[in-house]
Amino acid sequence: MxxxxxxxxxxxxxxxxxxxxxxxxxxxxxxxxxxxxxxxxxxxxxxxxxxxxxxxxxxxxxxxxxxxxxxxxxxxxxxxxxxxxxxxxxxxxxxxxxxxxxxxxxxxxxxxxxxxxxxxxxxxxxxxxxxxxHQSTNDVYPTALRIAAIWLLKPLSEGCAALQASLQAKEAEFAGVIKVGRTEMQDAVPVMLGQEFSAYAGAVARDRWRLHKVEERLRQAALGGTAIGTGLNADKKYIFMVNDRVRQYAGIGLARAENMIDVIQNADVFVEVSGLLKALAVNLGKCAHDLRLLSSGPRAGLGEIRLPERQAGSSIMPGKVNPIIPEAINQVAFHVMASDMAIAMAAQSGQLELNPFMPLIAHHLLESLTVLTNAVTVFNEFCIQGITADAQRCQALLEGSQVSVTALVPHIGYDLASKVARRALETGVTVRQAALELAVLPEPRIDAILDPRAMTRPGIAGAQK
Missing domain, CATH: 1.10.275.10 (Fumarase/aspartase (N-terminal domain))
Structure with a gap:
C-alpha cells in the first residue's frame, strides 16, 4: 500500500x-x-x-x-x-x-x-x-465528449450507408413482385415489394444525411475556458494553442468556441445529436416491425417474405424459427429512445454555469452511438441481405383480396365501387367477378382498370386515351 x-x-x-x-x-x-x-x-x-x-x-x-x-x-x-x-x-x-x-x-x-x-x-x-x-473538468469533459461522439458518428454513418445499399439492392431484386399494400393493418391497394423496400432505403438515407450534418454542431470546443468559460487561470496563448493541438491529434475539425461560457454550461447540442439517433432508432424499429409482420407464419401468417434463419427458436416447439434479428433491432430502438429521454432530462436540469449531469449524458449518448452502430451492421448482414420473397404467396394474397376495387372509383364513383366491394366480400368472389355481375362497365374496360401492376404507378388505371 x-x-x-x-x-x-x-x-x-x-x-x-x-x-x-x-x-x-x-x-x-x-x-x-x-x-x-x-x-x-x-x-x-x-x-x-x-x-x-x-x-x-x-x-x-x-x-x-x-x-x-x-x-x-x-x-x-x-x-x-x-x-x-x-x-x-x-x-x-x-x-x-x-x-x-x-x-x-x-x-x-x-x-x-x-x-x-x-x-x-x-x-x-x-x-x-x-x-x-490550465484545465478544469468543466472545459475538458464536454470537449472530450464532443470528440468521442464525432469519432463514433463516423462508423455509424458508414454502417447506415451499407444498410441503405442493401435495402436498395432488395428494392431492385423485388421490383417485379406485386403484393397487397396495407394501411392500418387492413388491405389497401396493390404495391410492389420493391417499392416497400424503397421506403426503408429512403428513411435510412435521411438518417445518414442528418448524422452527417449534426457533426458540425459538435465541433465547438471550449478548451481554455476552465471553470465556467471565462478562461480564469489559463494562459491566453495556451487557449489558442491547445485547441489547435487537440484538433490535430483528434483528426477532426474542432474549432474554438466564440462563447465558451455557452458551450460549458449548455448541453443542448447533445440533445440534438441524441434526437437524431432517436430518429434513426425509430426508422430501424419500424422497418424491423414490418419485416416481422411480412415474414409471419410460415403458413398461418402473411408469409410474403422469408428472413434468414439464424438459430432454433424454441425450447419446447420443434422446428420453430423466430425473427430474432428484427426483434433485437426493436430492442435496440427502445433502448436508444429511452436514452434520449434521459439525455433530455439531464440537459435541462443543469443549473447556472454548469451542468452536473454530464456523466449521464455522456454514458447514454456514447452507448446509443455504439449500440446503433452494431445494430445497423447486424441488421444488414444477418437479416436484410438474406431476405427472399415468396412471389407466389404475394400473388395469391393479392388475388384473394379486394384491393383492386379502389381503381374503379374514378370510373364508376365511390358508392358503386363500394357495392362491388361489398358483393365481393359477401359472396366470396373476386372484385372482377363482382364488377361483372353488377355490370358496372363492359368486361374489356373492367379488365383494363383492374390490372394490378397499373395500380402501382401514378395515374388513373385503365384511363382511356
Missing amino acids: RLEKDLLGEREVPASVYYGIHTLRALENFPLSDYKVSYTLIKAITLIKKAAAEVNAELGHLAKDKAQSIAVAADEVINGKWRDQFVIDALQGGAGTSTNMNVNEVLANRAIELLGGQRGDYDLVHPLNHVNM
Missing part, C-alpha cells in the same frame, strides 16, 4: 494501481451500476491531456521532461494500455470530475515511473499541478 492525501485527509491506496486517492474515493462513493466510463471518452480526455502538456511545455509552464513523460503515458492509454486502471462507474456525481481525476492520476503515476520514480511521488509529476495544468 502507499499513503496518499487530499483535502479530506489521508488514505491508503494499493501500491499496484496507477490511480490515486481521488479515484479511490469515487470508487467508494459511486457503486451504482456495472457500467464503466466509455473508453472512447477516456481516450479523448487523455488526448487533451497530451496536447495540454505539450503546449504548456512549449510556453515554458511545464518542464519538458515532465511533459514528455505525460505524453508518452497518454499515448500508452490511447493505444489501450492500462485500460484496467479506469475503474469508475459511468454514473457519478461531480460533472465528470471523478473521471477527469482518474485520467490525471493514471497519467501522473505512469509518468512518474517513466522518470524513474515510484507511484505516488507527486513531487515528480502531480495529477493537478502538472497533468491538469
Whole structure:
C-alpha cells in the first residue's frame, strides 16, 4: 500500500494501481451500476491531456521532461494500455470530475515511473499541478465528449450507408413482385415489394444525411475556458494553442468556441445529436416491425417474405424459427429512445454555469452511438441481405383480396365501387367477378382498370386515351 492525501485527509491506496486517492474515493462513493466510463471518452480526455502538456511545455509552464513523460503515458492509454486502471462507474456525481481525476492520476503515476520514480511521488509529476495544468473538468469533459461522439458518428454513418445499399439492392431484386399494400393493418391497394423496400432505403438515407450534418454542431470546443468559460487561470496563448493541438491529434475539425461560457454550461447540442439517433432508432424499429409482420407464419401468417434463419427458436416447439434479428433491432430502438429521454432530462436540469449531469449524458449518448452502430451492421448482414420473397404467396394474397376495387372509383364513383366491394366480400368472389355481375362497365374496360401492376404507378388505371 502507499499513503496518499487530499483535502479530506489521508488514505491508503494499493501500491499496484496507477490511480490515486481521488479515484479511490469515487470508487467508494459511486457503486451504482456495472457500467464503466466509455473508453472512447477516456481516450479523448487523455488526448487533451497530451496536447495540454505539450503546449504548456512549449510556453515554458511545464518542464519538458515532465511533459514528455505525460505524453508518452497518454499515448500508452490511447493505444489501450492500462485500460484496467479506469475503474469508475459511468454514473457519478461531480460533472465528470471523478473521471477527469482518474485520467490525471493514471497519467501522473505512469509518468512518474517513466522518470524513474515510484507511484505516488507527486513531487515528480502531480495529477493537478502538472497533468491538469490550465484545465478544469468543466472545459475538458464536454470537449472530450464532443470528440468521442464525432469519432463514433463516423462508423455509424458508414454502417447506415451499407444498410441503405442493401435495402436498395432488395428494392431492385423485388421490383417485379406485386403484393397487397396495407394501411392500418387492413388491405389497401396493390404495391410492389420493391417499392416497400424503397421506403426503408429512403428513411435510412435521411438518417445518414442528418448524422452527417449534426457533426458540425459538435465541433465547438471550449478548451481554455476552465471553470465556467471565462478562461480564469489559463494562459491566453495556451487557449489558442491547445485547441489547435487537440484538433490535430483528434483528426477532426474542432474549432474554438466564440462563447465558451455557452458551450460549458449548455448541453443542448447533445440533445440534438441524441434526437437524431432517436430518429434513426425509430426508422430501424419500424422497418424491423414490418419485416416481422411480412415474414409471419410460415403458413398461418402473411408469409410474403422469408428472413434468414439464424438459430432454433424454441425450447419446447420443434422446428420453430423466430425473427430474432428484427426483434433485437426493436430492442435496440427502445433502448436508444429511452436514452434520449434521459439525455433530455439531464440537459435541462443543469443549473447556472454548469451542468452536473454530464456523466449521464455522456454514458447514454456514447452507448446509443455504439449500440446503433452494431445494430445497423447486424441488421444488414444477418437479416436484410438474406431476405427472399415468396412471389407466389404475394400473388395469391393479392388475388384473394379486394384491393383492386379502389381503381374503379374514378370510373364508376365511390358508392358503386363500394357495392362491388361489398358483393365481393359477401359472396366470396373476386372484385372482377363482382364488377361483372353488377355490370358496372363492359368486361374489356373492367379488365383494363383492374390490372394490378397499373395500380402501382401514378395515374388513373385503365384511363382511356
